């Protein structure tokens with residue numbers, strides 16, 4: 207095998223350099239403060255855990271892509287977390303099972319995806335979010351979405367758009383008003399994801415065709431969805447969406463794509479994606495889901511996760527620097543005082559050191575900071 211060039215990292219992994227590494231920390235802090243103000247308490251699960259602990263914690267019909275490692279210590283297979291939500295579910299179902307519901311938990315940390323996507327070439331992402339365990343009601347969704355909007359605004363995102371979706375809509379309709387052969391459910395979902403009306407008709411799923419045309423701005427989409435006669439099966443979901451939109455009171459643009467399922471592996475009646483002005487791709491997503499307890503009990507929950515990398519890449523979280531070059535021989539009391547006033551001091555180590563190339567904005571002359 208050829209030698210790996212120095213500094214080369216595996217595909218999808220990268221170093222964050224100054225000033226981005228600090229912007230990341232600042233953005234994370236601001237998001238955590240924002241959710242803490244709603245009473246969400248932070249938990250900090252580990253980077254890796256037993257594979258069984260991560261898989262199957264949330265009710266889902268899809269297999270999970272995980273990066274696995276064999277742990278020589280426990281001789282068990284460990285998985286690196288691709289998403290912190292399942293870990294929060296595990297904590298809620300085990301160590302915090304006895305706590306009063308609803309349980310409000312927050313988290314922020316790195317996750318590792320097995321595969322990069324076209325939209326996001328990175329595999330390691332900084333994820334931060336909040337989970338409300340014990341309810342998946344309209345009130346819970348409204349709290350979660352208001353918090354997500356607040357957190358994004360605090361981070362500096364403007365013109366927020368929320369794309370709502372109904373992830374379990376097709377199986378629900380298939381089991382009720384629009385019967386489908388169970389073997390066809392996945393194909394119909396896939397074609398609805400593609401919005402391929404011809405393929406849906408070819409599958410004999412004509413009843414599902416109106417859903418293709420119902421995606422768009424909320425008012426239009428709601429009108430089209432309400433016109434679909436599904437014997438009441440749609441009613442509660444649409445009323446839920448209307449309630450959520452009311453609660454957000456115009457703080458974000460809302461669209462509805464009732465059958466969008468991409469990336470919603472475990473979400474149930476509600477899913478959403480978050481977008482912002484001049485930002486590439488999704489900034490986060492969330493929705494309702496079900497936590498599985500060891501005794502077979504199930505518990506509903508609702509939450510959101512933000513991905514900080516697009517925010518960092520867009521230049522958010524940067525603060526104007528006040529970097530002051532401090533020559534050799536400066537009294538340490540003076541330097542202490544300047545730091546306490548908010549200066550970042552960069553001290554000379556030798557007589558020959560100058561401010562050149564040190565990225566300073568000021569230098570100390572006769573005890574006073576002077577712009578460079």
Ligand SMILES: N[C@@H](Cc1c[nH]c[nH+]1)C(=O)O
Nearest residue numbers: 291491492493509510511
């Ligand atoms: N963790 C999910 C989003 C989510 C949080 N809570 C519920 N859903 C994701 O990143 O895709």
